[in-house]
Amino acid sequence: MSTQRGNTKRTRPQKYKNTTAFKNDLHDTSSKIKQMNDIEIMNVCARCKNILEWKIKFKKYKFMKAPKKCTKCEQKTVKSTYHIMCIPCAEKEKVCPKCGKFEEIVRKTDPDQQKLESELQNLVRGLPERKRRTFLRLISRKEKPNGEAVEDIEKIKEEAMKKLSSLNLELEEDDCDSVDISDQSYSDE
C-alpha cells in the first residue's frame, strides 16, 4: 500500500518530474503567443501581477477586442485585459486597477533612478559602518512623507554628494584623532 488511511504524508519522492521547465512557445510559434510573451505586467498589485503572469505562462491570457467600461468613471476607458478600472481612476483612488484593492502597485523602475541608486551604493560601500548609516538616513529623505513624486533625480544626487563630502571631511578628522602613537616607538631606534 502506498499510503495508509488518513496518512497523507508521502515518503517516496514524486515519480514523474518534468526535466525541463514548461515553455508556452515550444509547440506554438504564432504571433499571438509572441505578443503574449512580450507583455510586461505592470501597474497592478503584486498579487495580480502574479496571476497575470501565470495566465501568460499557461496561455490563458486573453486579449481584449474593445475597451471595457471602467467601474469608477463608467467610461469605456479600460484597455487592459482583466482590469476593472482605467489607469487614471486607479491612480486617483490609489488602488490596483485589476482587483480594485488598496495595495502597493508594482511599477516599472525608472532607469535613471536605478542608475542613481547603484551609484550611491558604490559611494556608500567606501564608508565605514557608522558613516554609512548616517548617509543612508540622509538620502532616504528624498521621498516626501505624503507620497508625492520624488524631486528631480539630479537634485537628489547633488545633495547626496554634498552630504557625502561633508561626511568625508568629518571622516578625515576622525582618522587624525586615531593615529596610532605606538608607531613612533619604532622611529626612535
Ligand SMILES: [Zn+2]
Ligand atoms: Zn475610469
Ligand SMILES: [Zn+2]
Ligand atoms: Zn490587484
